[in-house]
Amino acid sequence: MGRRHTSRQDLLPGTLDMLILKTLTRGVMHGYGIAEHIRQLSDEVLHVEEGSLYPALQRLQLQGLIKSEWGHSINNRRARYYRLTPAGRRQLGQTESSFRRLIEAIARVMRPA
Amino acid sequence: MVRLGVSLRAWIQRLASMARRDRLDDELRDEVQLHLELRRQALIDDGMDPREALGQAQRMFGNVVAIREETRDMWGFPSIDSLWQDLRYGVRLLRRSPMFTFTSILSLAIGIGASAAVFSLADRMLVQVLPVRAPEELIILRWHSGPVLPFSSLNGNASQNDDGFASTSFSLDAVRRVRTEARPLVDVFGFAGLDRVNLSIDGVADLGEAEAVSGNYFSVLGVCPTRGRPLLDADDSAEAPPAAVISDSLWKRRFAGSDSAIGGTLFVNGAAFVVVGVIPASFHGTGQVGTSPDLYVPLASRDRIVRFDDKSTDVNFWWVLMMGRLQRDVTSDQAQPRIDAIVKQSTASARPALGAKDLPRVDVASGARGQVEVREGVREPLRIMAIVVGIVLLVACANVASLLVARGRARLREVSVRIALGAPRRRIVRQLITEGVLLVAGASAGGLLAARWIAAGLLPALQQGPDPMTLAAGLSPRLIAFVAVLASGCVVLFALTPALRASDVTLVTGLHEAGRGSSSARYRGGLSAGLIVVQITMSTVLVASALLLVRSIHQLERVDLGFDARHLLLFKVDPTLNGYQDERVVQIYEDILE
Numbered sequence: 001m002g003r004r005h006t007s008r009q010d011l012l013p014g015t016l017d018m019l020i021l022k023t024l025t026r027g028v029m030h031g032y033g034i035a036e037h038i039r040q041l042s043d044e045v046l047h048v049e050e051g052s053l054y055p056a057l058q059r060l061q062l063q064g065l066i067k068s069e070w071g072h073s074i075n076n077r078r079a080r081y082y083r084l085t086p087a088g089r090r091q092l093g094q095t096e097s098s099f100r101r102l103i104e105a106i107a108r109v110m111r112p113a
Numbered sequence: 114m115v116r117l118g119v120s121l122r123a124w125i126q127r128l129a130s131m132a133r134r135d136r137l138d139d140e141l142r143d144e145v146q147l148h149l150e151l152r153r154q155a156l157i158d159d160g161m162d163p164r165e166a167l168g169q170a171q172r173m174f175g176n177v178v179a180i181r182e183e184t185r186d187m188w189g190f191p192s193i194d195s196l197w198q199d200l201r202y203g204v205r206l207l208r209r210s211p212m213f214t215f216t217s218i219l220s221l222a223i224g225i226g227a228s229a230a231v232f233s234l235a236d237r238m239l240v241q242v243l244p245v246r247a248p249e250e251l252i253i254l255r256w257h258s259g260p261v262l263p264f265s266s267l268n269g270n271a272s273q274n275d276d277g278f279a280s281t282s283f284s285l286d287a288v289r290r291v292r293t294e295a296r297p298l299v300d301v302f303g304f305a306g307l308d309r310v311n312l313s314i315d316g317v318a319d320l321g322e323a324e325a326v327s328g329n330y331f332s333v334l335g336v337c338p339t340r341g342r343p344l345l346d347a348d349d350s351a352e353a354p355p356a357a358v359i360s361d362s363l364w365k366r367r368f369a370g371s372d373s374a375i376g377g378t379l380f381v382n383g384a385a386f387v388v389v390g391v392i393p394a395s396f397h398g399t400g401q402v403g404t405s406p407d408l409y410v411p412l413a414s415r416d417r418i419v420r421f422d423d424k425s426t427d428v429n430f431w432w433v434l435m436m437g438r439l440q441r442d443v444t445s446d447q448a449q450p451r452i453d454a455i456v457k458q459s460t461a462s463a464r465p466a467l468g469a470k471d472l473p474r475v476d477v478a479s480g481a482r483g484q485v486e487v488r489e490g491v492r493e494p495l496r497i498m499a500i501v502v503g504i505v506l507l508v509a510c511a512n513v514a515s516l517l518v519a520r521g522r523a524r525l526r527e528v529s530v531r532i533a534l535g536a537p538r539r540r541i542v543r544q545l546i547t548e549g550v551l552l553v554a555g556a557s558a559g560g561l562l563a564a565r566w567i568a569a570g571l572l573p574a575l576q577q578g579p580d581p582m583t584l585a586a587g588l589s590p591r592l593i594a595f596v597a598v599l600a601s602g603c604v605v606l607f608a609l610t611p612a613l614r615a616s617d618v619t620l621v622t623g624l625h626e627a628g629r630g631s632s633s634a635r636y637r638g639g640l641s642a643g644l645i646v647v648q649i650t651m652s653t654v655l656v657a658s659a660l661l662l663v664r665s666i667h668q669l670e671r672v673d674l675g676f677d678a679r680h681l682l683l684f685k686v687d688p689t690l691n692g693y694q695d696e697r698v699v700q701i702y703e704d705i706l707e
Binding site: 059 | 140141143144145147148150151152155173174175176177179180183184187
């Protein structure tokens with residue numbers, strides 16, 4: 001059949017948003033920069049279909065968690081830069097802690113008996 | 114509170130972005146462009162062949178069209194927005210195949226129009242209540258008697274079976290007694306149709322329907338005249354100057370809707386009446402369904418209009434119908450014994466010879482819809498009509514469904530291409546259903562327009578007596594709601610399955626088969642076969658019943674009259690209505706013969 005959303009299935013639900021927010025704590029970035037950052041930091045383990053980043057960025061923007069403005073990239077191309085809003089920062093704190101609890105819980109279960 | 118704020122802001126942003134969606138789309142395109150460019154550069158820097166780099170970058174990015182679609186849906190109101198797209202696309206496609214569109218809309222319009230017509234008739238005749246104040250408080254009185262007649266003559270509706278008689282007509286005496294004696298329980302009024310009368314206004318004669326009503330008729334019903342005053346108790350006596358209230362339609366027809374109608378004179382069967390008021394167009398009296406009196410006169414003036422009949426005050430002449438409004442907190446079961454007793458009393462004093470068991474028993478029925486006999490009579494024919502038009506509609510749906518299935522096959526390539534370009538299946542289904550909705554919308558509009566005429570055509574089939582019925586036809590909110598529900602049902606019936614089928618395309622076979630310009634015979638064989646079976650079955654039933662109907666009408670027309678009916682014209686002149694008597698009537702007939 002037509003499309004595949006393998007990338008989505010590769011990530012836990014909701015993690016993409018969290019990864020984007022976390023990445024943006026480092027400062028203002030454009031879409032490609034965010035994708036590249038996630039790819040490199042995760043040693044290419046997290047396979048994000050790069051295109052799915054953009055709907056996620058739109059969604060976060062509509063939720064008021066990030067903001068964007070147009071600027072110029074290093075090689076003087078017009079690029080849209082995203083930044084974290086205070087609401088986005090709060091949201092990240094919440095999801096981070098609940099994510100950590102989830103990971104710890106999974107780790108406890110998976111610990112060799 | 115915070116959530117509310119967030120979602121509110123999201124909505125405002127959506128609204129704002131709806132307005133500048135083209136710009137947003139351009140921005141997204143630029144963004145994606147930049148992304149692909151940067152990725153390609155990075156890949157080349159990593160040592161990839163520049164010729165392969167762009168392709169690899171695109172593969173890493175994913176489906177650009179789908180992502181743009183997804184993002185766009187987020188900006189606006191995806192349903193409204195893409196619905197508009199679907200609609201425009203659907204209209205374009207339907208215009209491209211006018212034969213298909215015309216056939217589908219026509220057959221659906223016939224089905225929907227006929228259903229709407231039967232619905233509006235049933236609604237008018239069986240459902241709608243009188244347009245008066247609190248119609249649920251109204252009651253109508255009926256009586257049953259044994260085989261011995263409790264009257265000497267009767268005007269109105271009566272039925273006779275082995276056990277005896279039943280009717281809704283009472284003597285004027287009974288009505289007056291119930292009105293005065295049962296007042297604490299129920300406010301009773303009387304009325305009686307006077308049939309066809311000769312209406313003469315400014316010397317121009319015309320046939321009309323007159324209704325005699327008691328003086329409290331309009332006040333108990335709560336019908337206020339739009340002009341002038343209603344009939345009052347003061348009008349309902351033999352000494353009062355003869356007054357009449359006219360219908361809105363007569364007022365517009367014969368008085369040109371002028372205020373000067375009030376106080377004007379009209380002649381009913383030659384007797385002068387002064388017009389005192391005009392009643393609202395919505396009110397058609399409390400008589401049988403399908404009747405619509407042109408004027409209302411007091412019960413007491415009946416004998417001025419109907420001359421060669423029993424005197425209206427004769428206690429053994431039963432001609433007045435009785436309805437009433439229950440007083441506050443009185444149930445019809447509480448009122449019934451009292452009314453029954455009063456009517457028995459009146460009958461017993463008029464016919465002392467009657468035994469107690471021969472006196473009429475009065476029972477009480479809901480008067481919310483006025484007089485009931487015709488309503489009960491049309492119930493069965495209406496049910497048969499409903500079944501027939503239901504079958505017609507089903508056949509129409511099956512017709513269109515099989516056309517759609519055939520079209521679905523022809524559109525295999527289009528659908529496959531759209532899926533290949535990243536359209537989700539539900540979008541394809543919605544597109545196909547939108548086309549169905551367009552067809553039904555067109556058909557509903559046509560059907561609603563046609564319903565009026567179809568209803569007028571069906572009306573004579575429901576006629577119970579010699580007088581043609583008139584029903585004020587028109588669009589009611591209920592009718593429109595019914596057609597909307599019906600139309601949605603039709604869409605589900607004929608569009609949903611073909612749409613699901615057509616969109617269920619395996620991409621490779623779809624493109625492949627469509628590319629060859631053929632489709633294998635086994636493809637969707639089952640559905641079309643099923644539809645054809647349904648169609649043939651229904652059509653057979655329809656054709657059979659239509660043939661039977663035509664045949665019986667044909668035989669009626671072929672009855673040998675015993676004379677040559679060609680070039681003969683039938684007409685009727687009734688000078689007695691205007692009071693011509695004996696020799697003068699003969700004289701008039703002789704004049705006409707010459």
